[in-house]
Structure formats: C-alpha cells, structure tokens
Amino acid sequence: MIKVDNLSYSFPQKNLYNNISFTLEDGQHCAFIGTNGSGKSTLIDIIMDPEKYMYDGSLEIDPNCRIGYVRQFQELDKTKEITVFEYLAEDFLKLQNEITAICTEMETSSDIDILLEKYQQALDAFEAINGDDFENIIDKKLNLIELIKYKYLNISELSGGEFKLIQVIKAMLTSPDLLIMDEPDVFLDFTNLNALKNLINSHKGTTLVVTHNRYLLNHCFNKIIHLENMELQEFDGGYIEYNFSLLQTKIELQELAAADTEEIERTEILIDKLRELATENAEQFRGKTLRARVKIKERLEERRIKAPFVEIKEPNIIFVTANEVEEKTVLKVNDYNVAFDEVLLENINFEIKSTDKVAIVGSNGTGKTTLFQRIIKNDDPSIEIDKDIKIGYLSQLQGQTLNYSNTIFEEFFDIGFKTRDDIKEYLEGYNFDEELLNQKIGTLSGGEKNLLQLAKISETGADLLLLDEPTSHLDTYSQIALEKAIKRYKGAILMVSHDYYTIANCMDYVLLIKDKKIRKININHFKDIIYANHFDKHYLKNEEKKKALETKIELALRDNDFLLAQSLSEELEPIIKLLQN
Missing domain, CATH: 1.10.287 (Helix Hairpins)
Incomplete structure (x- = not known):
C-alpha cells in the first residue's frame, strides 16, 4: 500500500532522515514510534502531501488507495451549530444531495448524456463508501464507543476527548484503505482511551498511528516502525515483543x-x-x-558495533525544591465551586502537604484543568497557597509557559542563563543538540515543547509542581525519565493526568472527580478501578515485574556482566508472554 525507499529529508537546522525505507502492507496495524523531534509528524505530512516537500528517494502509494486522516491538532469550531450526526454524515449527505440535484436537473435538461455520466460517478462514489447504509454504520461506531446518546447533541457541547473520538469515527466511516492518525490519544481519559483502542482494533483496513501511549502500543498493533537517529527499522510483531x-x-x-x-x-x-x-x-x-x-x-x-536503536538517551530530568522542605500544608482548597452553563464542581475540599504526590483524575470535561487554572491565578478565596513556597507549572496549553516566537536560546537566556555554552550544556541533558538552539519554539513538536517546559521547571526550582497532563506528547523514554524525576523529587506535586502508568508508579494517592464531587482514594483502590475497566488484575503487576527486570539488566550491562544480563533476560521472557496474552 505504501513503499518508502531510501528517503532523505532535512530542515535548515536539522537532518531528519537518512535513506530510510519501509513498506506498509494491506491490513497491517502499524505503530509509528520514535523519540520527540525525530520527524514522525513530518513524515506523515510527506505521505499526505508529497508534492509539498523536496526530498531524496522515492515514495510510492497505491493510486487507488483512499486515505483517512486524523490530525494531531484540530480545533473544535464552537461557533458552528452542527450535531454529531450531521458532522459524521457530512460526506454522505454531500454525495446524497449531489445525486438528488443531478436527478432534478435531468428532468428538464436536454443534455442527458453528460448528466448520466455525472450521476454514475456520484453513485459509484456513494456506493464505495457504503452510502446506502451510512446511518446504520454511524450508529454502530457510536455504540462501540458508548457515545450513541450524543448522536443529536451539538458538536460544540462535546469535551475535547469526545470530539477526538468523533474525529476518528469520521475518518473511518468512508472505509479508507489506509487510516493515518497522529497522536489521537492525547488528553483522552481512561474511558475514551479504551474506546479508541476498540475503534483501532475494529478497523479492517491498514492503520498507521503515531503514538507514545503504552496502553495502545501494547494492545493495538502487529507492526512497529521505529524512527531514531535519522534511521528507521521495521518489526513485524507487537510492541511488547519488539x-x-x-x-x-x-x-x-x-x-x-x-x-x-x-x-x-x-x-x-x-x-x-x-x-x-x-x-x-x-x-x-x-x-x-x-x-x-x-x-x-x-x-x-x-567494524565497531553501531546500534542506534539500543542507545536511546533518556532526558536527564531533575526537579529541585526552591526552599528547604518542611512539613506543612502548601495548598488548601475549601468549598470550591465552578460553573459555566451548568455546575462542574461543587463544594470541593482537599489539601496538599509539602511532600505529597497527588493525581487529580476524572473524565474529560469534569473541570480538572479549570481548577488548575484557578490555582495558578491564585485569585479565588476558596484556594489558599502557602505564601513562602514557589510554584512550578507545566501547562497542557504549552503557549502559556513558552514564548513561541522565541528561539530555544532566547527562552533560556530570559530565565537567567548567562552564556550560550551554559544553555547548550544544560539542554544536552534534555536531548536538544546545539543546532536546535536557534530554532523557534513554535516550530517544535508537542513532545519537545513539553520537554522544554520540564527543563525550565527543573532549572528554576519549585516547592509545589502543578503538572497538567505532563506525559502528553512525550515519547516513552521521556515518560520513564519523568517518572524517575517525580519519584526523586522532595517537594509536593499536584498532577492532572490520564496516564495510569505514571499515576500507579509515582503518586501517593488520587483525588477522583465524579458527579461534581472530589474524593481521596489510595493507589490500590485506583488500580482496582483501572483493572475493572481496562485489563485483568495481573496486568500492572506484570508490567512492574517487567520494568524491574529490565532495570536489573541495564545495571548488569553497565558492569559488562553479560552472563547475568542473559540470565535475567531468560527470566523476563515468560513475563513478556503473559503480557502478550
């Protein structure tokens, strides 16, 4: 379906690909992975619009291939009053109306032959997308993700996560031969993420999905394309096996x-x-x-061994406190309420101690980010923040903490770095090479922007970290590095996240938002909720065992103890098989 042969492409400040090649066959479900900024989204853009790019090598796509595409970022038009059904049925209704208009014109026209040709073309296009059964197809997809109740709701009333799922359904409805999705999982809550997994697995055609989400990677794909260090390798099999x-x-x-x-x-x-x-x-x-x-x-x-796919550098994320840590309450919320057209949160009460690591969990649209924004502004009498502490903030709206018109160098010079060499040396720990220092922040990938936010927080220090979806857009290696940094950090953390791996691995407890209220639950209870909705009760335990053994293997390799590393690898193999089932 797609054949890429010896493709090379460069930006002015960065080489992205060096003679990469891969094929995508009919029916394969392929995950496209790689570190932040390695060029995954750019390669998707090249596939979607090859005429726009000057690249070396060749790109062949089956001329009869119908492509469905879900972009990484697509703003919801709040002003357009259109229902979910009308939005999903748009392509069908357009063809249906075209066929009706041609039939009406044929009643009075003398040039029947041309109209008959137009009619047949429109009819063929309508049949190609199963137009005769389109409403039933829409209902089936909405039922699959349990959103049938929103069929006649206005699009503008959906949460961001719900709208993302509707976008995925729309891309699938015309039965594309190839479905391409660029990070469709970002900001999805647990329920919607599970729905996305079901949608991907239900698709009969070929899929190419850029994702860093460990749950989707473990459950949706039978092929891996890994782009790293300007090179690419293919693997026929699942992500765990890879x-x-x-x-x-x-x-x-x-x-x-x-x-x-x-x-x-x-x-x-x-x-x-x-x-x-x-x-x-x-x-x-x-x-x-x-x-x-x-x-x-x-x-x-x-002949010295070169192994670009096994020498992947984790960023060196280190959070430090601005002051000496002492036991006290750093944040208190008393009888907090928020409402827009309807009440989102009412009578919210909780407090965060100086060493607590806490996740706020809830479905899309329940008010988590709104609460975060009020804490940051610190202008609500219901919210009390200790006046002696310093706050570090990572926003899912990255433009709130980063100046997109700045270069990376300018951004870090503005926060107190004195020389270019100082900035270069510091950001090398976050996998930013020197040639990137003059790049505008607005041109970076979503993951690179999040890494810059983390680098700024790490440099300036904070006693309370407010992290709003910190793992979004981050590659898996950066997610693991972030988890290590959270565990080492001595201060307090309040984190909004839908990443249950990070929550289960790093948090002390969870604040669960449900039915406009908030309640404190321990991590074991949180895991039980996840088990009940997503996978069997042994899954996360096996994941933890896998991670512990992988860490031991890394330590053995560091000491060149290859016999121990091989022995641990044999111990790891049965756990891998359990996770694949």
Missing part, C-alpha cells in the same frame, strides 16, 4: 562491543611497544609489523 527483541539485541551487541573494545585496547598496547622498538632499532620487519598492527586497529574501529 521491546524485548531490542533488549536481547542490546545484550548481544554490547557483549560484542565490549570484546571489540578489549581487542582494540590490546592492539593499542602492542602498537605502542612496536613504536618504541622501531625507534630504538629501525629494523625493516618491525616497521612492517607496526604498519600491519595499525591497519588491524583501523579495521577493528571501523
């Missing part, structure tokens, strides 16, 4: 690399000795032996 394969490859390659390093070091010692002997005694054979050894060393260095 990660295990990468780890096994890493053990094997690192052992080979260690052997190469030892051989190079031995050769260097021998070359040094031969140089000394050649200096003391200029016999011809010693010169020949020296040159031969130098060539051996050069060959060893040339």
Whole structure:
C-alpha cells in the first residue's frame, strides 16, 4: 500500500532522515514510534502531501488507495451549530444531495448524456463508501464507543476527548484503505482511551498511528516502525515483543562491543611497544609489523558495533525544591465551586502537604484543568497557597509557559542563563543538540515543547509542581525519565493526568472527580478501578515485574556482566508472554 525507499529529508537546522525505507502492507496495524523531534509528524505530512516537500528517494502509494486522516491538532469550531450526526454524515449527505440535484436537473435538461455520466460517478462514489447504509454504520461506531446518546447533541457541547473520538469515527466511516492518525490519544481519559483502542482494533483496513501511549502500543498493533537517529527499522510483531527483541539485541551487541573494545585496547598496547622498538632499532620487519598492527586497529574501529536503536538517551530530568522542605500544608482548597452553563464542581475540599504526590483524575470535561487554572491565578478565596513556597507549572496549553516566537536560546537566556555554552550544556541533558538552539519554539513538536517546559521547571526550582497532563506528547523514554524525576523529587506535586502508568508508579494517592464531587482514594483502590475497566488484575503487576527486570539488566550491562544480563533476560521472557496474552 505504501513503499518508502531510501528517503532523505532535512530542515535548515536539522537532518531528519537518512535513506530510510519501509513498506506498509494491506491490513497491517502499524505503530509509528520514535523519540520527540525525530520527524514522525513530518513524515506523515510527506505521505499526505508529497508534492509539498523536496526530498531524496522515492515514495510510492497505491493510486487507488483512499486515505483517512486524523490530525494531531484540530480545533473544535464552537461557533458552528452542527450535531454529531450531521458532522459524521457530512460526506454522505454531500454525495446524497449531489445525486438528488443531478436527478432534478435531468428532468428538464436536454443534455442527458453528460448528466448520466455525472450521476454514475456520484453513485459509484456513494456506493464505495457504503452510502446506502451510512446511518446504520454511524450508529454502530457510536455504540462501540458508548457515545450513541450524543448522536443529536451539538458538536460544540462535546469535551475535547469526545470530539477526538468523533474525529476518528469520521475518518473511518468512508472505509479508507489506509487510516493515518497522529497522536489521537492525547488528553483522552481512561474511558475514551479504551474506546479508541476498540475503534483501532475494529478497523479492517491498514492503520498507521503515531503514538507514545503504552496502553495502545501494547494492545493495538502487529507492526512497529521505529524512527531514531535519522534511521528507521521495521518489526513485524507487537510492541511488547519488539521491546524485548531490542533488549536481547542490546545484550548481544554490547557483549560484542565490549570484546571489540578489549581487542582494540590490546592492539593499542602492542602498537605502542612496536613504536618504541622501531625507534630504538629501525629494523625493516618491525616497521612492517607496526604498519600491519595499525591497519588491524583501523579495521577493528571501523567494524565497531553501531546500534542506534539500543542507545536511546533518556532526558536527564531533575526537579529541585526552591526552599528547604518542611512539613506543612502548601495548598488548601475549601468549598470550591465552578460553573459555566451548568455546575462542574461543587463544594470541593482537599489539601496538599509539602511532600505529597497527588493525581487529580476524572473524565474529560469534569473541570480538572479549570481548577488548575484557578490555582495558578491564585485569585479565588476558596484556594489558599502557602505564601513562602514557589510554584512550578507545566501547562497542557504549552503557549502559556513558552514564548513561541522565541528561539530555544532566547527562552533560556530570559530565565537567567548567562552564556550560550551554559544553555547548550544544560539542554544536552534534555536531548536538544546545539543546532536546535536557534530554532523557534513554535516550530517544535508537542513532545519537545513539553520537554522544554520540564527543563525550565527543573532549572528554576519549585516547592509545589502543578503538572497538567505532563506525559502528553512525550515519547516513552521521556515518560520513564519523568517518572524517575517525580519519584526523586522532595517537594509536593499536584498532577492532572490520564496516564495510569505514571499515576500507579509515582503518586501517593488520587483525588477522583465524579458527579461534581472530589474524593481521596489510595493507589490500590485506583488500580482496582483501572483493572475493572481496562485489563485483568495481573496486568500492572506484570508490567512492574517487567520494568524491574529490565532495570536489573541495564545495571548488569553497565558492569559488562553479560552472563547475568542473559540470565535475567531468560527470566523476563515468560513475563513478556503473559503480557502478550
């Protein structure tokens, strides 16, 4: 269906691809993964509109391929009064009206032949998208995600997560041969994420989905395309199996690399000795032996193992407090209420201690971000913040904390860095190379913008972190790095998130919003809720075991203990099989 062959493409400040190749076959469900800023969305844009880009190599798409596309960002037009059904049926109704208009024109026209041709073309297009049964198809899709009750509701009344699902349904309705989606999971609550999983798995055609969501990756795909360090590799199989394969490859390659390093070091010692002997005694054979050894060393260095997919750098996220931590209440909310057209939250009461790590959890549209905004503004008598603490804020609306017209260099110079070298050295820890420092922040990927927010928070220090969907857009490696930073942090955290991995791994307890109220629940209770709605009760436990063993393998590799690494890998294999079931 798609064939990419030796494709290369560069931005002015960055090379994105170097002779990458892959194929996408009919019926495959493919996850497109890679670190933030590696060029995934740009490659999607090239596939969607190849004429717009000057690239080397070739891109072939089946000329009869119908493509459905869900963009990463699409604003909801609040002013357009249109129901969910009208929005979903738009393409069908347009063709239906066209057919009716042609029939009406045929009643009075003398040029029947041209009209008959137009009529047949419109009819063929209508049949190609199963137009005769379109309302039933719409109802089935809405039932699948449990949104049938919203069929005649205005689009403007939907939450952001609900509208995203409706976008996915619309892209699917015309039965595209290829469905492309760019991070369709961002900001979806648990229920809507599960609905998205069901939609992806129900699609009979080919899918290509850019996602970092671990739940979708583990449950929706039978092919992985991994873009990293300007190179790409394909894997026929699921994400869990792919990660295990990468780890096994890493053990094997690192052992080979260690052997190469030892051989190079031995050769260097021998070359040094031969140089000394050649200096003391200029016999011809010693010169020949020296040159031969130098060539051996050069060959060893040339063949030294290169493994771009197993040397992925996690960003070095470190949160520090602005003041010495002391036990006290840093945030108190008393009888807080918020209402727009209707009441969202009423009589909300909770408090956060100086070392608490707390997640606010609730369905899309329940008022979590609104509450966050009021805390940030600190202008509501129901909200009390300790006057002696410093707050760090990560916004899901990234333009609130980042100046899109700034370059990365300007943004960090503005917060107190003195020199370009200081900024360069600091941001290397967040995987930003020097050539990116002059790039405008507005041109960065969503994940890169979130990493910059985290880098700013890390540098300035804070006693209370307010994190609004911090894992959104972040690649899986950055998500793991963020979890490590949260665990190490000594201050307080209040986090809005739908990422149950991060919540289960890092939070002390959860504030659950339901029926306009908020209640405190412990992490085990939270896990029970997730188990009941998403997967069996052993899933997260097996995930934790998997992660613990992977960490032990990394430590064994760091010590070049390859026997232990291989033994741990064998211990990991049955857990991988359990997670695949």
